[in-house]
Amino acid sequence: MLPFVKETLDDIVGQSIRVKGIVGDLLEYARGKELRLSPVELNELIRNAYKLMKITVNKDQVNLVLNSNEDMIHMQADQEQMERVFINLFTNAVEAMDGKGDLIVTISKEQDKIKVWVSDTGKGMTPEEMERSLSLFLPPRTRAPGSALR
Numbered sequence: 001m002l003p004f005v006k007e008t009l010d011d012i013v014g015q016s017i018r019v020k021g022i023v024g025d026l027l028e029y030a031r032g033k034e035l036r037l038s039p040v041e042l043n044e045l046i047r048n049a050y051k052l053m054k055i056t057v058n059k060d061q062v063n064l065v066l067n068s069n070e071d072m073i074h075m076q077a078d079q080e081q082m083e084r085v086f087i088n089l090f091t092n093a094v095e096a097m098d099g100k101g102d103l104i105v106t107i108s109k110e111q112d113k114i115k116v117w118v119s120d121t122g123k124g125m126t127p128e129e130m131e132r133s134l135s136l137f138l139p140p141r142t143r144a145p146g147s148a149l150r
Contacts, residue, residue, distance in 0.1 A: 014056040018091075025084060035078045042073040042114065046105055049086035057091050061100035068107040075114060089118045096122030 043066065050064045093103050101121035108115045125133065 018056040021084070033081075035081070037076045037078060040075055040077045040079050040082065042075055042077075042107060042116075043068050043071070045077075045079060045082055046086055046107075046116075049083045050090060050103070052083060053087050053090045053094070057094050058099055059094050062094050062097065063102050065102050065104045066107075067104070070107075070109050073107060073109050073114060086118075093118065093120035093122065096120055096124075098122070 046066060047064070053059065090103060097103075097120050104117075104119045104121075106117040106119075
């Protein structure tokens, strides 16, 4: 098989898997999926989510930088849903960086709180893009006209 044909087919399969996941997420959200809490180690969960992202996103030139103030951070969480959150964040970051750069995850545990920051070395968003993206999460009455979600 010619290399460009294989690459194209791999891309089609990867994007199909991604779309299937998005549709599944929307259906679960509509149904109000119940949480399945279990013990999770957060640093490992993040590393695994990064590896899982490889299935749908070309990240050969993306470097994961994991900064954590503790080697092991144990918590109760729905592992599957947490992985989906991080995969979505990581995928958006890789796309913002055009497939190359640093994906930086910083974790801080302070007493009974865990904070996670995800950033990247992409070009960033203009103030207009930021406003538009945040307006999608506002209730319909406060959303700007023309917003994609209703």
